[in-house]
Amino acid sequence: MRFILLALxxxxxxxxxxxxxxxYSIKGVVPDMVLVFVIFYAxxxxxxxxxxxxxxxxxxxxxxxxxxxxxxxxxxxATAYIIGKLQGRVxxxxxxxxxxxxxxxxxxxxxxxxxxxxxxxxxxNIDRSLFINIIYQSFYNIVITTPIYLWYYQSSKRGLLxxxxxx
Amino acid sequence: MFKLVGKKSxxxxxxxxxxxxILMKYSSGTRAEITVVERVLxxxxxxxxxxxxxLKRGLTGVSTGLESKQELARxxxxxxxxxxxxxxxxxxxxxxxxxxxxxxxLLNYQQDNKxxxxxxxxxxxxxxxxxxFNLITIDKGSADGILQGMPVINADGLVGRISNTSYHTAQxxxxxxxxxxxxxxxxxxRETQGIIExxxxxxxxxxxxxxxxxxxxxxxxxxxxxxxxxxxxxxQIGYVQAVKKESNGLLLSATxxxxxxxxxxxxxxxxxxxxxxxxTSANKKE
Numbered sequence: 001m002r003f004i005l006l007a008l009x010x011x012x013x014x015x016x017x018x019x020x021x022x023x024y025s026i027k028g029v030v031p032d033m034v035l036v037f038v039i040f041y042a043x044x045x046x047x048x049x050x051x052x053x054x055x056x057x058x059x060x061x062x063x064x065x066x067x068x069x070x071x072x073x074x075x076x077x078a079t080a081y082i083i084g085k086l087q088g089r090v091x092x093x094x095x096x097x098x099x100x101x102x103x104x105x106x107x108x109x110x111x112x113x114x115x116x117x118x119x120x121x122x123x124x125n126i127d128r129s130l131f132i133n134i135i136y137q138s139f140y141n142i143v144i145t146t147p148i149y150l151w152y153y154q155s156s157k158r159g160l161l162x163x164x165x166x167x
Numbered sequence: 168m169f170k171l172v173g174k175k176s177x178x179x180x181x182x183x184x185x186x187x188x189i190l191m192k193y194s195s196g197t198r199a200e201i202t203v204v205e206r207v208l209x210x211x212x213x214x215x216x217x218x219x220x221x222l223k224r225g226l227t228g229v230s231t232g233l234e235s236k237q238e239l240a241r242x243x244x245x246x247x248x249x250x251x252x253x254x255x256x257x258x259x260x261x262x263x264x265x266x267x268x269x270x271x272x273l274l275n276y277q278q279d280n281k282x283x284x285x286x287x288x289x290x291x292x293x294x295x296x297x298x299x300f301n302l303i304t305i306d307k308g309s310a311d312g313i314l315q316g317m318p319v320i321n322a323d324g325l326v327g328r329i330s331n332t333s334y335h336t337a338q339x340x341x342x343x344x345x346x347x348x349x350x351x352x353x354x355x356x357r358e359t360q361g362i363i364e365x366x367x368x369x370x371x372x373x374x375x376x377x378x379x380x381x382x383x384x385x386x387x388x389x390x391x392x393x394x395x396x397x398x399x400x401x402x403q404i405g406y407v408q409a410v411k412k413e414s415n416g417l418l419l420s421a422t423x424x425x426x427x428x429x430x431x432x433x434x435x436x437x438x439x440x441x442x443x444x445x446x447t448s449a450n451k452k453e
Contacts, residue, residue, distance in 0.1 A: 017296035018293035018294055028298075028370075029298050030296070063204055064212070065300060068191050068299075069191060069193070070188065070191045074187050133367070
């Protein structure tokens with residue numbers, strides 16, 4: 001059950017990002033809900049598991065978009081690995097940890113995407129508006145983080161997302 | 168360092184990195200065919216996206232129905248007045264059209280109007296799931312005769328181009344996307360040519376490579392130049408907002424306000440075919 005839910009969450013996030021959130025975008029910017037789920041998973045399950053989950057979620061997003069396949073997979077895996085290093089060193093039950101994790105993760109993920117995009121500069125037009133988008137997106141991510149983190153933490157400790165040894 | 172090289176995980180990470188960098192390179196441009204995995208993933212979302220899109224349209228209908236009677240009466244009155252104005256304008260335009268046809272015949276020019284397009288109407292069912300690309304998903308795919316590269320328009324102007332298709336959906340790259348470039352011309356002067364490129368924003372485009380001697384004024388209409396094989400000539404793109412000199416002093420660039428409201432796109436038309444127009448004897452009779 002845990003495995004199914006973990007697989008469904010990024011799919012639900014992609015669906016919501018491409019429909020509901022796209023209709024309520026801030027200046028055309030949508031939140032990265034997939035990243036939010038990856039960060040939560042990494043915060044609660046550690047660096048290595050987080051990186052694996054980030055890789056799969058990012059790859060799903062890339063396959064849906066169909067362009068630069070691997071860009072999100074790599075950036076989300078690396079982001080999750082770094083954020084996952086905080087596991088056990090912070091009070092995960094505090095919602096502020098989730099919010100700070102999402103702020104740090106959003107900026108980190110954007111930097112990594114920027115580096116990867118820069119490597120393909122010939123076909124990718126980079127300018128100031130990208131940085132503005134990153135700020136808007138980090139803000140949007142924080143807005144959706146609080147309610148989701150409360151549920152995610154509870155579910156990971158006592159609910160459907162609790163690790164039981166089942167795969 | 169040597170410790171790292173000896174670890175299995177190091178080689179696994181390095182292998183994945185190389186695989187994904189190759190994949191990125193392979194998928195960086197537009198592809199005629201998408202993989203089976205992508206097709207299955209995209210088509211599996213279609214019923215849900217269609218459902219939500221239909222629900223949204225239904226809710227809009229309900230909210231309109233709930234508006235007060237007076238408000239609706241006021242709107243009808245306004246629309247009637249607008250309709251009268253447009254009918255009058257239409258009459259004048261018909262006159263201009265006939266005149267233009269005659270002029271074309273005289274000059275032996277090729278005609279370029281909507282009669283030469285085969286259009287397929289499609290609903291927008293989803294948008295880009297991230298902020299790096301400006302894409303929309305429409306509810307018509309390869310099963311409906313949609314092919315990669317076909318231009319997409321709506322009543323206001325150029326929307327974008329089909330970047331890839333699955334059986335029941337197609338992905339449209341909007342002209343606001345950072346990777347898009349469209350040959351454009353200022354409609355009135357006909358002499359100022361340039362390239363329209365996306366800036367990744369929904370409400371702004373940039374026209375580059377305009378020669379420094381060009382006379383480009385604010386609010387001038389920009390249309391497709393027809394020099395590219397992808398877009399038919401004359402489709403509206405937007406209006407000039409501001410013009411500035413490039414640092415090299417030889418070229419100008421202009422900020423263009425798009426004619427299409429990309430945030431509010433609900434229906435679009437795919438040009439499935441546009442024929443190279445020829446002046447025929449039937450045309451001559453007109």
